[in-house]
Amino acid sequence: MHPAAIAKVVGILLTLFSGSMLPPAGIGLLYGDGAVQPFLIAFLVLLGLGLALWLPCRRTPAELRVRDGFLVVVLFWSVLGATGAVPLMLAERPHLDLVNAVFESVSGLTTTGATVLTGIEELPRAVRFYRQQLQWLGGLGIVVVALAVLPMLGVGGMQLYRAETPGPMKDTKLTPRLAETAKALWYIYLGLTAACALAYRLAGMDWFDAVGHAFSTVAIGGFSTYDASIGYFDSTAVELVAVVFMLLAGMNFALHFGAVRRRSLRVYAADPEVRAYLGILAASAAVSVLFLYASGTFDRFPDALHHGVFQAVSIGTTTGFTTHEYFTWPGFLPVMLILTSFVGGCAGSTGGGMKVIRWLLLYHQGRREILRLIHPAAMVPVKVGGRVLPESVMGAVWGFFAVYVVTFAVLMLALMATGLDQVSAFSAVAATLNNLGPGLGEVGAHFGTVGDAGKWILILAMLLGRLEIFTFLVVITPAFWRR
């Protein structure tokens, strides 16, 4: 990709992104509790920066080839993640330094939802709104990227749905197809957010909290306008709304699209990934509820029930909302919940983790390998949803799994080398690489006490998770830059 074309893309991204500083400024004016000025300055800085990059290159041809998509995706999360930190550094409260502001911004935009802040309810409304809005924009970006860009690039799990037409698409033009798909997804995303905000309002939140939490629910983000997260509201109605919309947001948005167009819920029932997704969450919730009750963590069964179900869904979908200090729960439960976040949401959802479809394929392929040992001469194809998967797709899934596990181990060791203990390091990497949010031990409630070096490592982990690792690896490969 030509440097001028890169500058142009970054310029356009920044110019558009600068507009996102205005709603928080408006909120600040509305509530009159400060932090209007930092957002206006940030708006001007980002706009200026964006135009300074865009305008000199505006005559560079706009057509991007499919291969350029890798770089655009990496730039989207890294450039916006970095510049999204500007208002958090400028604001009087929280007045974060560079590493903390970038951590919070990247955590928001990648919909991880890990925070370095405490006393969130005492911050100006503009800042509280901005954090939620970052997640919502990040979620929108994910859906568009996951459903319109990544399948063309051959990463992200969604290509599994289009396995019948993989072929060489190297020189196909990216822009027109992207625009068309993005528009449909935008309507669905907006509709889901509006419904979620209304439901939260009806469940008892005020409009500020309802919209803010709708933003971070639909994005599977997990940021809250309160330290105590959803637990602040202490309301079964609120928890129920959260569970329903977390479940919806963790499904493939292509299914929502299909359901709306055909006015039928049958698309969900017919999808093997959604069935596996709901099955895994149900199993995890059942184990949680039974263990919480049996271990006496909650004396009343209804308490074990609603905390157990909420936390299993919140962590299994990688949302990361909490109603209770789950990291203090006994025995193996917190670790089991953290492990479910490695499964995560469906491909094409705003969820993190490795995605359900990949685990489904690993299961089918694992069974196939055993049968192949028993009957070496037999041909056993791997089928999902009645379709046979080509070996190349299987190779990509295995490769992703191995690279994910190795990346996890390397990041965990690096984090321990900065001084974190093993339990905190394990959960911190899981919480960021899976774009989950909360961890265990030292990072159970927030990430404020992690050292600077550790925070940079976790920022990288959040980006790697959101870029499905391979997008990042491709861009740092010398062969990508040749020709």
Place this chain on the structure above:
Amino acid sequence: MHPAAIAKVVGILLTLFSGSMLPPAGIGLLYGDGAVQPFLIAFLVLLGLGLALWLPCRRTPAELRVRDGFLVVVLFWSVLGATGAVPLMLAERPHLDLVNAVFESVSGLTTTGATVLTGIEELPRAVRFYRQQLQWLGGLGIVVVALAVLPMLGVGGMQLYRAETPGPMKDTKLTPRLAETAKALWYIYLGLTAACALAYRLAGMDWFDAVGHAFSTVAIGGFSTYDASIGYFDSTAVELVAVVFMLLAGMNFALHFGAVRRRSLRVYAADPEVRAYLGILAASAAVSVLFLYASGTFDRFPDALHHGVFQAVSIGTTTGFTTHEYFTWPGFLPVMLILTSFVGGCAGSTGGGMKVIRWLLLYHQGRREILRLIHPAAMVPVKVGGRVLPESVMGAVWGFFAVYVVTFAVLMLALMATGLDQVSAFSAVAATLNNLGPGLGEVGAHFGTVGDAGKWILILAMLLGRLEIFTFLVVITPAFWRR
């Protein structure tokens, strides 16, 4: 497989194995410190049991088909592991109960080397010798099984070396080929053991310790006749002998065979797996030495050097000898060392872990996946040692990796559910599944304090590791038992 044929195989195995009770009885007589009687009783019990199974079925056809190999391998480790516990239960010291005796016996025979015992130096010589001999017999079994049986079955990593002739071998006869290969391997194994014992003797051990430690070194077992393991001798010469023979035992025994036959060391240099194996151990040793010195764990550089190198090789090869309480070393070092045991020895060695060749293939395939994303139309074959690997072999390697990781997570959760903390559970499963031996935290020095349920889980982990998981999975699959 016919029940009579199974009974016959178990009968032969037990009859042969009963003979292994006589050398310890002889040692007991020689040193006159007790425990002669338990071994004589165990000899008679096992011999009687073996003949009772063998004789009634002696007319059952002896020919085994390749597919029966799965069951024979599973029976070898499980039946011998269980009955090897008999003398440990009969002896006045240590007088173990069922779970502890089976743990110690399976740990010995699978060459894991995790122990439930303390005060080993105060036990009768017969028992101390028996533990070392269990490892040696287990190591011999591994080499024979890994090089002669598993490749025909298509598991274990060694089939990668014979990728050119995989084909359907379902009805090939197992026995003749096995006998021929086994004989050659037996000579190499015996020669290596003799050389190692002599070297230990020259380095200052008495003959009892020299032979005992040669047994557990060549088997990559890690049992010692002292609680303090190799650290007891406090001798650089002893450590050097151990390092050299651990390195040799961690290499593919087919290479030793080739080197002896051709009277040339060139076979080692030409093998990509050995090069990777030595490279990984050198890197791990370098990091260990530097970190031990830089962190001030050892004030003198020579101390950091010999402890660092020894422990990196001992854990990297999955031997599990110790010269120092490495689990008390600071920061990320113990966890890094435990993670190197997941790589483990070469295929066809007595080492545990996933085996170097698999990691080498994962690395090559990972690179290939990235290149395939950059050049979707290009065909990029995976080559190791100049040979192109078929996709089916790659699938088997990926499948193994995924099943290994999932098995690890499930066993770790199960162990935590019995009450172990996360760090101890993590390292206990790594130490047993990788057939390594020592862990971290509660299981750093020994496994005596783990509960009974936990010990049964770890016994399963040791067997799964030694059976390369898939051998076990095949035997519990209903399809295996049909027809």
